Amino acid sequence: MEETMKLATMEDTVEYCLFLIPDESRDSDKHKEILQKYIERIITRFAPMLVPYIWQNQPFNLKYKPGKGGVPAHMFGVTKFGDNIEDEWFIVYVIKQITKEFPELVASTNRVFFCHGELCIIPAPRKSGAESWLPTTPPTIPQALNIITAHSEKILASESIRAAVNRRIRGYPEKIQASLHRAHCFLPAGIVAVLKQRPRLVAAAVQAFYLRDPIDL
Incomplete structure (x- = not known):
């Protein structure tokens, strides 16, 4: 049961790492300062897309992660997207754009990564x-x-692999608005005021509604 729960958690969660290249030896405090400034620049630059986006569970986020076990310090984020696979693909689009606008950053998971906004793959050697x-x-x-x-x-x-990914994320950021669902409902004035300030809370309210059980009624 525990293994099943861990698998389910992994299946509806996406992790992303951004590294600074070239991978030079730097003073740890200086490296931390550099990466934290990048986080501020990235969040500021992409705020017009990220702020109005309504995530099903958790939003895109970045935080500093110190080097450990041979992995250099980097920017790290994890988002639980739940049932909404579109959240995961939107993050793919955001990561692609980050590496395009900040070419000194790469999003890497060992063999597969984005660099300069392009999908790259380190192949396994065919012969030793x-x-x-x-x-x-x-x-x-x-x-x-x-x-x-x-x-x-x-x-x-390859062109075919890049084309497949690009087809999946085509339309962003314009299709963010097109993906919104609209419905009319009556709400207390206090809740309306809160939702105007924090519209992403709509997702939590909707999720609580459709996950309710008979005891909640």
């Missing part, structure tokens, strides 16, 4: 030693960042 720059085992984050820096032109994902 065929490509000296390709690790024979799954690359570590530092290895991946070094490959991105030195061989970015060689690891661009």
Whole structure:
């Protein structure tokens, strides 16, 4: 049962990491300051899209994560999207745009990542030693960042793969408004005032309504 619950949690949750390239040795305090400034710049730049977006469960977020176990310090976020798979794809769009507007940042999960707004994949070598720059085992984050820096032109994902991803996120940010559902209902004035200030609370209210059980009625 515990394993099933963990799997369910992973299936409706998306994690994302943004690393600074090149992966140079930096004073930890200085690196933290740099990354925190990037977080501020990113949130400010994308606020016009992120603020009005109504998330089903959790919003897009970034926080500083210190280096640990060979993984350099980076920006990290996790969002539980629940039943709304569109939240996950919107995050893919946001991450893609972040790496496009901040080319010194990459979103990496070892072999698959966004760099300069393009989807890239570090391939597994077909033969041992065929490509000296390709690790024979799954690359570590530092290895991946070094490959991105030195061989970015060689690891661009195929046109068909990039086209498939682009088709899925096509229409953003315009389709944010098109995806909104509208309904008329009577609410107490106090709740109306709160929702005007924090419209994303609508999602929590709707979720509580459709997840209610007979005891709640």
